[in-house]
Amino acid sequence: MTTATPSKNYDGVAVARTPLQMALRRFRRNRVGVISFWVLVVMYLTALFAPFLSPYSITTQHEEFPYVRPSGIHVIYKGQLHAPYIFQSTTKRDPVTFKKMSVLDTENPVPVKLFVRGEDYRFLGLFRSNLHLFGVDQGYYFPLGTDKFGRDLLSRMLVGGQVSLTVGVVGILISFTIGIVLGGISGYFGGFIDNFIQRVIEVLLSFPRLPILLALSTIIPAKWPSTWVYLGIVAVLAFIGWAALARVVRGQVISARNIDYVQAARGLGASDLRVILRHIMPNLSSFLIVTATLALPGYILGESGLSFLGLGIKEPMASWGLLLNDARTDDAFKTYPWLLLPGLMIVISVLAFNFMGDALRDAADTQSR
Incomplete structure (x- = not known):
């Protein structure tokens, strides 16, 4: 059995609140709890739309780009405001250890665009699509870097x-x-x-x-x-x-x-x-x-x-x-x-x-x- 708790509205009239309404009111007063709730909502929505948000497939290997560092987005180029762009990573051999290392090509900026076409995926498990939220038309873009096989970490x-x-x-x-x-x-x-x-x-x-x-x-x-x-x-x-x-x-x-x-x-x-x-x-x-x-x-x-x-x-x-x-x-x-x-x-x-x-x-x- 549940009982309602009386309270007053803006007109001073008594209004009964149910235990659920009282609990929601107490929950909303907890800022850390509310922030945590919205953090989880964002995380689950991100997971739901992961193929659309992902630049590449999780199995796509870029063998020429192992362990590439995260690519930062820039908006200033040669002292002037510029559309968002990145510098492509190229691989070279370390002259001492002869290991492969990634080097940024700072001479040729590559613009980052929204809603680009890329690899196919099944959107929400219902239909196939190749539209991704962001990406580049030429080359590769690894926002959070790559692993040892050159797979995009993001x-x-x-x-x-x-x-x-x-x-x-x-x-x-x-x-x-x-x-x-x-x-x-x-x-x-x-x-x-x-x-x-x-x-x-x-x-x-x-x-x-x-x-x-x-x-x-x-x-x-x-x-x-x-x-x-x-x-x-x-x-x-x-x-x-x-x-x-x-x-x-x-x-x-x-x-x-x-x-x-x-x-x-x-x-x-x-x-x-x-x-x-x-x-x-x-x-x-x-x-x-x-x-x-x-x-x-x-x-x-x-x-x-x-x-x-x-x-x-x-x-x-x-x-x-x-x-x-x-x-x-x-x-x-x-x-x-x-x-x-x-x-x-x-x-x-x-x-x-x-x-x-x-x-x-x-x-x-x-x-x-």
């Missing part, structure tokens, strides 16, 4: 965000479905069912998280297609993520089933399914939303960790953890620092989810003022 980061950001969402849907169903059954019916489910949960929680995560990930066959590997990683993360939630849901259901209106509904002959869906689950909605928001960073870090160790997402797919794997050596860390940018995206997304989750938790607290 394109790989944008497409990799589709994997890293959706792993958490899909994993939450699976693990929360299992945890809510089993935890709800355990708490509502009790008895033998409760004891059996709780013993299974205790067995799962007794295993250390990282070793079991690594063990389960090695079960995924190396010959599986990229899509299957993605689903396998999600299944592994969901398998070890539902037990703790189920235990908490059990406690919440045990507390909620003793509330007067729940007892009244059962006394009037309402079915167990109706009591659970109509009277118990609404009381858990705010808790589940907050818990899901705070649990999402764990899935992002789990996938990134497995991919970084070579046990997660495989080529030709891309994820932030897999891209960060290229910067694991001291030489890459010191010489090619732009390869660490995928790690920055992991940090930003995890912090944004945590800040937003804390703001939602405070907003859902009915005792807060």
Whole structure:
């Protein structure tokens, strides 16, 4: 049962606010939480339109441009205001070490244009297109540099965000479905069912998280297609993520089933399914939303960790953890620092989810003022 809280509008007339409206009001007052929310919105929209925003395909290799530094955009040329342009990178041999090195051609500026034609892709998975947001008509443009194979890092980061950001969402849907169903059954019916489910949960929680995560990930066959590997990683993360939630849901259901209106509904002959869906689950909605928001960073870090160790997402797919794997050596860390940018995206997304989750938790607290 929910009650409305009276308040006054501009005319001084009392207006009833629902608990949801009160929670949204408290959330909007948390600036860090609101900023984190919009950061995540931008990140997910960027991931959704990644092929359109990416200058190149994630598999396109520019063998003549390995480890090219990020190309900056200039608007001043020879002391005069100029349309946005870049300097093309050319490769030369170092006279001492004879290694290939990229050198900027500062004599021939190349304009950067919007809505250029490039490589084909499937837009939103519906139809094919070759229109990209920006690019150059001649030569190449690498906004964030390239990796050892000459692949554009920006394109790989944008497409990799589709994997890293959706792993958490899909994993939450699976693990929360299992945890809510089993935890709800355990708490509502009790008895033998409760004891059996709780013993299974205790067995799962007794295993250390990282070793079991690594063990389960090695079960995924190396010959599986990229899509299957993605689903396998999600299944592994969901398998070890539902037990703790189920235990908490059990406690919440045990507390909620003793509330007067729940007892009244059962006394009037309402079915167990109706009591659970109509009277118990609404009381858990705010808790589940907050818990899901705070649990999402764990899935992002789990996938990134497995991919970084070579046990997660495989080529030709891309994820932030897999891209960060290229910067694991001291030489890459010191010489090619732009390869660490995928790690920055992991940090930003995890912090944004945590800040937003804390703001939602405070907003859902009915005792807060």
